Amino acid sequence: MTDLFEEVEEQLRSDRYRRFARTALPWLLGFAAIALVATLGYWGWDVYRTKQIDAASEQYAEAMEAMRSGNPDKARELWTATSKSPAGAYKALSLMHLAAFAKEKRDVAGEMKLLDEAADAAPDPLIGDAARLKSAFALLDTAPLSEMEGRLKPLMEEGRPYRVQAREALAFAKLKAGDLKGARSDFVLLSQALDASPGVQARAQAAVGLIDAGSAKAVPAVVKAAIAQPPPSPIDPSMLMPPAGPGGQPQVTTPQ
Numbered sequence: 001m002t003d004l005f006e007e008v009e010e011q012l013r014s015d016r017y018r019r020f021a022r023t024a025l026p027w028l029l030g031f032a033a034i035a036l037v038a039t040l041g042y043w044g045w046d047v048y049r050t051k052q053i054d055a056a057s058e059q060y061a062e063a064m065e066a067m068r069s070g071n072p073d074k075a076r077e078l079w080t081a082t083s084k085s086p087a088g089a090y091k092a093l094s095l096m097h098l099a100a101f102a103k104e105k106r107d108v109a110g111e112m113k114l115l116d117e118a119a120d121a122a123p124d125p126l127i128g129d130a131a132r133l134k135s136a137f138a139l140l141d142t143a144p145l146s147e148m149e150g151r152l153k154p155l156m157e158e159g160r161p162y163r164v165q166a167r168e169a170l171a172f173a174k175l176k177a178g179d180l181k182g183a184r185s186d187f188v189l190l191s192q193a194l195d196a197s198p199g200v201q202a203r204a205q206a207a208v209g210l211i212d213a214g215s216a217k218a219v220p221a222v223v224k225a226a227i228a229q230p231p232p233s234p235i236d237p238s239m240l241m242p243p244a245g246p247g248g249q250p251q252v253t254t255p256q
Contacts, residue, residue, distance in 0.1 A: 098114050163195075187205075
């Protein structure tokens with residue numbers, strides 16, 4: 001009798017296992033299929049992204065070489081092509097180079113548009129803030145102080161890469177707007193800032209001296225010429241994104 005009960009119990013367990021398998025198996029197969037599709041999708045996207053970055057790298061390097069060879073038309077054509085790439089760093093840098101062409105033609109509106117697009121496309125503040133700072137420089141002579149403050153104050157926050165240059169530009173903007181007290185305060189801060197270069201500190205001290213001597217009109221030309229460009233920043237865009245594979249990555253500098 002005991003053997004009979006054990007046989008019946010075993011049969012019942014087998015039936016439960018079969019029912020569980022019939023219920024769970026479709027779900028398990030579905031989860032496995034989703035995981036496989038996700039893995040293949042990510043792999044495909046990564047391959048595509050790598051190819052796009054490599055292509056942008058090659059175009060950017062060709063454009064730099066064309067400029068060095070005295071062929072700006074070809075460089076502009078290549079940078080225009082790279083500016084449409086999904087590779088953020090190369091796209092942003094190419095847009096900044098195109099903005100430099102617009103600046104040569106005194107096309108302020110075109111320059112501003114390209115620089116703003118570069119800032120939006122940049123994957124890192126090192127490039128993005130350079131574009132934002134350049135767009136502020138392009139407006140120094142025409143924009144009201146309120147607009148300059150709106151553009152420059154975010155760049156002056158702790159940890160931003162061009163915070164010193166942004167403060168110096170804002171001091172100049174205040175000076176042009178007739179805010180001598182505000183300009184002097186900014187120049188005093190710059191003269192004492194530990195992260196300011198000796199050149200910035202020296203210019204700030206000279207500006208304070210000129211303001212105190214009643215010669216504030218002599219400051220703008222000196223300061224503007226000194227801060228008209230952020231310092232060249234040797235950056236390899238490949239370092240601002242995940243590794244892009246074996247494609248060569250050119251050494252570049254922030255466009256002047």
